[in-house]
Amino acid sequence: MMRPSKPLWRIGLVLACCLGLAACAGPGGFGADDLQPPFRDKTLAMQSAQGMVTPGTSSKADVTAALGPAASVVCFDSGYEVWVYREKPPKSPTPGAEFVILFAPSGIVQKTRIRPRYEARAG
Structure with a gap:
C-alpha cells in the first residue's frame, strides 16, 4: 500500500x-438566528400574538399550536416555566422585542408581557 x-x-x-x-x-x-421569525406565522406581530394567548385559559399546547415553538424555555424547580419569543435580531447591538409567557405549574398561562426593543444610546 x-x-x-x-x-x-x-x-x-x-x-x-x-x-x-x-x-x-x-x-x-x-x-x-437572523433568518428565524419569532412565530410560526412570519407576519404575526407581537401585539397580535399576545392577543392569541389568554392568561388563566391558554395551555402550553394552545400556545405552541398558535405561535410555534419558543426561542427559549426556562423551567424552575417550583414548576413554573417561562417561554420567550424573540423578534428577529436587527442589524444593531440592541436586542429585538420579546414576547414573554409565564406558565403556572398546572401548564396554564399565568401572565404575558412584551418587552420592547430598546435603542442603543449614542455615545
Whole structure:
C-alpha cells in the first residue's frame, strides 16, 4: 500500500475545513438566528400574538399550536416555566422585542408581557 504524500494530505485537510465552514454559514449555522421569525406565522406581530394567548385559559399546547415553538424555555424547580419569543435580531447591538409567557405549574398561562426593543444610546 502506498501512503498519500504529505502535500496531498494537507490539501485534503484544508478542503475538509473549508467545507465544514461553508456548511456552518448556510441555514442552521452561523447567522441562523437572523433568518428565524419569532412565530410560526412570519407576519404575526407581537401585539397580535399576545392577543392569541389568554392568561388563566391558554395551555402550553394552545400556545405552541398558535405561535410555534419558543426561542427559549426556562423551567424552575417550583414548576413554573417561562417561554420567550424573540423578534428577529436587527442589524444593531440592541436586542429585538420579546414576547414573554409565564406558565403556572398546572401548564396554564399565568401572565404575558412584551418587552420592547430598546435603542442603543449614542455615545
